[in-house]
Amino acid sequence: MNRHRIVLVASIALFASGMACAQATLLVLNKEEATLSRIDIASGKTVAMVYTGDGPHEIEVSKDRNLAFVSNYGTPSKPGNTLSVINIEARRELRVDLGALGRPHGLTFIDNHLYFTSEASKNIGRYDPGSGRLDWQFETGQEGTHMVLASRDGARLYTSNIGSNTVGIIEHDANGNWKQTVVKVGAGPEGLDESPDGKELWSAHSRDGKVSVIDVAAKKVVRTLDVQTKRSNRLKFTPDGKLVLISDLESGDLVIVDTQTHKQRTRIPLGRMPEGILVAPDGTTAFVAVAGENHIAVVDLKSLAVTKTMATGKGPDGMAWAR
Numbered sequence: 103m104n105r106h107r108i109v110l111v112a113s114i115a116l117f118a119s120g121m122a123c124a125q126a127t128l129l130v131l132n133k134e135e136a137t138l139s140r141i142d143i144a145s146g147k148t149v150a151m152v153y154t155g156d157g158p159h160e161i162e163v164s165k166d167r168n169l170a171f172v173s174n175y176g177t178p179s180k181p182g183n184t185l186s187v188i189n190i191e192a193r194r195e196l197r198v199d200l201g202a203l204g205r206p207h208g209l210t211f212i213d214n215h216l217y218f219t220s221e222a223s224k225n226i227g228r229y230d231p232g233s234g235r236l237d238w239q240f241e242t243g244q245e246g247t248h249m250v251l252a253s254r255d256g257a258r259l260y261t262s263n264i265g266s267n268t269v270g271i272i273e274h275d276a277n278g279n280w281k282q283t284v285v286k287v288g289a290g291p292e293g294l295d296e297s298p299d300g301k302e303l304w305s306a307h308s309r310d311g312k313v314s315v316i317d318v319a320a321k322k323v324v325r326t327l328d329v330q331t332k333r334s335n336r337l338k339f340t341p342d343g344k345l346v347l348i349s350d351l352e353s354g355d356l357v358i359v360d361t362q363t364h365k366q367r368t369r370i371p372l373g374r375m376p377e378g379i380l381v382a383p384d385g386t387t388a389f390v391a392v393a394g395e396n397h398i399a400v401v402d403l404k405s406l407a408v409t410k411t412m413a414t415g416k417g418p419d420g421m422a423w424a425r
Contacts, residue, residue, distance in 0.1 A: 127424040128380070128389065129170055129190070130398065131158040132415030138172060138188060139415055140424055141398070146412035152193050154186040160249075161420040162209040162216060163190075169231065170422065171216050173206040181205050181222060185229060190424055200236065203227045208249035212256045219247045219261065226250055226259065226272070240280055242270055248292060253318075254300050262291040262305060269294065269305050269314070271321055283321045287314040293337035293348065297361070306334035306348050313337070313348070313359070327364050329357055335377050340403060341385040349376040349390060356390055356399075358406060368406050372399045380421040391418035 126143045136158060140150040155174025162171045170190055174197075176182025183204040187196040200206060204222035211217070215237075216229045224247055228238040245265025252259055258273035269291055271283045290309030296302070296318070303316040311332065315325040332352035339346055345367065348357040355369040356376060374394025381388045381403075388401040397411040398418060 128398070128412075129161060129163065129422045129424050130391065130414050130418050131161050131172060131378075131420040132417055133157055133159060133393070133419050134417035135415045136174075137415050138170065138186075139418075140190070141412055141414070143412075146410065148413070148415075150193060151415070152188055152195060154188070154195065155182055155184045155197060156180060157182055158186065159207055159420055160209045161422045162211055163422045163424070164231070165211075165214070167423070167425055170424075171209055171229075171231075172420075173209055173218055175205055175207050175221075183222075185216075185218065187231065196234075198229060198234075198236075200227065203236075203239065208247075208251070208261070210250050210252040210259070212252045212259070217250055217252065217259060219250045221246055221248055226261065240272065240282075242272075242282065244268055244270060244284065249294055251294055251296065253296055254298070260294060260296065260303055262294050264290050264292055264308070267291060267307075269303065269316060271303075271318070285314075285316055285321060285323060287316075287323060288312045288326065293334055295337050295339050295346070297339055298341060298343040304337055304339070304346055306331070306337040308334050308351075313346075315364075325364065327359065329359060329366060331357055336379045338379045338381050338388070340381055340388075341383060345403065347379050347381065347388055347390075349379055351375050351377060354394075356388075356401060370401060370406060370408065372408065373397075378419045378421050380423075389421055391421060393417045393419060 128141045130139045157175040159175040160173045170188040172186040174182040174184045183200045185198040203220035208219040226240045244263035249262040261270035269285045275281045288307035288310045291305045292308045293306040305314045313327040317324045331350040335349045335351040346359040358367040378391040390399045
C-alpha cells in the first residue's frame, strides 16, 4: 500500500472574532461547497469552517474527538478518491489519496481503524490513522457498495449495495479471514442501522418504499415493512430501540416507525431533500440535514416535532459530534 501517497493540504478556516465553541458542537458536511462546518448547538451558529475535498458525504470522528474523517465522493463530472483527516481544534486537513479506490462514501470504525467503501471499485478499504497508511481492502463484488456500518460489538461489517439490491454481512471465519454473506433485499438499499441489542439490521430501500428487517444471527430477511417512502436516504434507531427514523429525500419528510408494532408513527415535513440523520446519545433529539434548505432541522423525539433549525453551508449531509 506504500504506493498510495498522502498529501498535506493547507486548509482554510473562517472564524468570527472572539467566538468560542459551546460545550456541545456539531460537525456538518456541506457537499456543494466542500466544507466542514462546526455549529454551536445552543446558539445554532457556525463557529468554524474548514475546506475538504470535493463532494464530502460522510463523516466519522475518532474516539477522543480530536480527528474528523471525511469521505470525498467527488462530483458527477469529477469522481473523488480521497479522504480528509481533519484535526478539529487545530483546523488542519491531511488529505489521503486512495489511488484506485474511487468514489469513497460510507465510513465506520473498528479498533481505531477507519473502514470506508469504494463504490467505483466494489471494495471496502481500511485506513490506519496511526501509521497513515491503507493497510487492507476487501472486494465485495457488489454493485454500488455505498454504506458501511460496524456492528455494535465490532465483530462484523454491514454494507448496503445499491446496484445489486443486497446487504453484505462481513465477518471473520474460523481461520480469522474475512468472509461475506450476501442477503438479498429490496430495490436500492441505502440507509441501514443495527438495533441497539444487536439482533436486527434494518435496511431502507430507496427505490421501492420499503424496509427489510434482517435477523443478524440467521443472516436473512425476516420481515419487510412498507413505509411508503418515495426515496429513502438514511435510517437510524433511537438509543432505546423503540423508534426508527428514515429521511425521505423526495417527499421531504422524516418518517418515524415504531419498532414494536412495525407501523408508521408519524411523518414530519422537513422541506426539500432531508438526508443525513444524527440522534443524540440520550435519545431526546434528532438532527436531520435538510440539503435543499441549507439547514439542520432539530427534532424533539418526545413531541415528534421540529423545535428549531440551524443554518449550514450549501447541501448539508453527513454529521458527527465534535464534543
